[in-house]
Amino acid sequence: MPAGDSRRRGVRLPPFQMLLDDHAEVVLRFLVARVGHVDAEDCFQETFLAALRAYPRLRDAANLRGWLLTIARNKVADAHRAAQRRPMLSDELDTAVAAPQEPADGELWDAVRGLPAKQRSAVALRFAEDRTYDDIARTMETTPEAARRNVHEGIKKLRRGQR
Amino acid sequence: MSANRAIRNTAPPRLPDVIAGFRRRAEADGLLEIAYTAMDSPIGPLLLAATEAGLVAVAFNGKHDDTLNELAARLSPRILEAPGRLVAVRRELDAYFEGKLHDFSVPLD
Numbered sequence: 693m694p695a696g697d698s699r700r701r702g703v704r705l706p707p708f709q710m711l712l713d714d715h716a717e718v719v720l721r722f723l724v725a726r727v728g729h730v731d732a733e734d735c736f737q738e739t740f741l742a743a744l745r746a747y748p749r750l751r752d753a754a755n756l757r758g759w760l761l762t763i764a765r766n767k768v769a770d771a772h773r774a775a776q777r778r779p780m781l782s783d784e785l786d787t788a789v790a791a792p793q794e795p796a797d798g799e800l801w802d803a804v805r806g807l808p809a810k811q812r813s814a815v816a817l818r819f820a821e822d823r824t825y826d827d828i829a830r831t832m833e834t835t836p837e838a839a840r841r842n843v844h845e846g847i848k849k850l851r852r853g854q855r
Numbered sequence: 856m857s858a859n860r861a862i863r864n865t866a867p868p869r870l871p872d873v874i875a876g877f878r879r880r881a882e883a884d885g886l887l888e889i890a891y892t893a894m895d896s897p898i899g900p901l902l903l904a905a906t907e908a909g910l911v912a913v914a915f916n917g918k919h920d921d922t923l924n925e926l927a928a929r930l931s932p933r934i935l936e937a938p939g940r941l942v943a944v945r946r947e948l949d950a951y952f953e954g955k956l957h958d959f960s961v962p963l964d
Contacts, residue, residue: 707934
């Protein structure tokens, strides 16, 4: 079996199962908030398969949750690109009509999905993950100020939409 | 569940199902390099670990995390809890502890 490059560089990687134990729930919640219930499962599996594939070559094990969420964010972008190419299915039309039956929490996340991409990511990371602005900034490859602004603008839009 | 919800298929995905699906796909893609499971035995809890080639570790000191960390460093960190690969080993160990088996036939890596 090939030993990972990481070993030679002295990085101690925990067994991958620990990443599932510690972060799978957060990643799934993030994905549900970003792509909805139906696509979240596939995005989750794509995320963890990509992570498992790259894992032995990982050079820094200090922020594994941030690393997983960065991969998840890329999978969300892939899913959105795929959805744009896909014709709208009839049950998705039903979804649009049937929306008022959703419980309050789900309704809110539907509204979050309607936000512009950066605000959507920032709001999901802040409130589904309870992450700090510094942490969000790292995941989104931006500054903490910009992360705070995106959350703030996103919340403002959601408040307007709720009334 | 109301009719509306059934039509919309909005049941949230359950974490254990989603993880099981990931594990199946990881194994199908050849990414599950080390599978492990824990089992009870007359000499205490055992940890069993196997590559695709065969059994690589049986730990009975109770320090399962240490054993897994050592396997991660020595062989590969692509380690998942996946009892499926260890069904045959478990069966032989159960038979051994019942005194019905003296020679093991499961492959070793």
